[in-house]
Amino acid sequence: MIKVGIIMGSKSDLPVMQDAANVLKELGVDFELTVVSAHRTPDRMFAYARGAAERGLKVIIAGAGGAAHLPGMVASLTHLPVIGVPIKSSNSIDGWDSVLSILQMPNGIPVATVALNAAKNAGILAAQIISTADDAIVQNLISYKNSLREKVEESAEEMKRDGLFTGF
Template sequence: MSVKVGIIMGSKSDLNIMNDAADILKGFGVEFEMTVVSAHRTPERMFTYAKEAAGRGLKVIIAGAGGAAHLPGMVASITVLPVIGVPVKSSNSIDGWDSILSILQMPNGIPVATVALNAAKNAGLLAVQILSTADASLAEKMQNYKDDLRKAVEASAATL
């Protein structure tokens, strides 16, 4: 598959959360890249990454960040690609609320799709859904995934 997703995070300490997005993408056979891009410590790297992402073949960017969590919004302000923000509860976080609000409360004109705290798995699923709008094979895989979820709930309900 030629479509790609970029998974970026503010620091390597976010990797244990962001790996969930990578696992989802692997499961759907979606090619991705993963790296650390700090909005505060490496702003030039962030700018270059966002500016060149579409030219490298990326279609969606998943950006995880904790604390002030500026990475998803700053990347979204630079690229035309959809950005999915993953608020990460970091060691310097205020129970994750600072990260959630920093990603969620974007100004009009700079949207960032935001998933729940530490929910990189959902970010991966949302990226697959976005990509599946232009890929029938991927859409079929997503439908099968959702069918499996339904079946699991029905099987669980049958045991009550």
């Protein structure tokens, strides 16, 4: 059953949003991925957000650049948690417009916001939310986090062997 919806305002956002899909796949979380523009296809956005829970979604990841209204508008239309991914786009003010548009939601319409272009973190956060009711995802997350730790420890040992590391 599909548990996470990944949406973006434009296909040009796919190189960023693909990171969310990749990490969800790695963690064993089913997802759907599509383009839904708050400004160009508002009817599609309304239908997507209002039908998300009925389709079995548990979390929505919404990426948007520029004015970045998609995450907030979707959050206003559903009871599901929404994770916003601000995207530095061609019409962006160095990404800050997107960050602030997603971050500064009014009380009552929360949107969890990750760093600029950090769709991978949005995918991990979505998996963590779903893991509260799915033990298999818990185990996948534990393995994933352990692999991150192991990579750091291997790097530290490598630097030590190469004489580049003189600390702890």
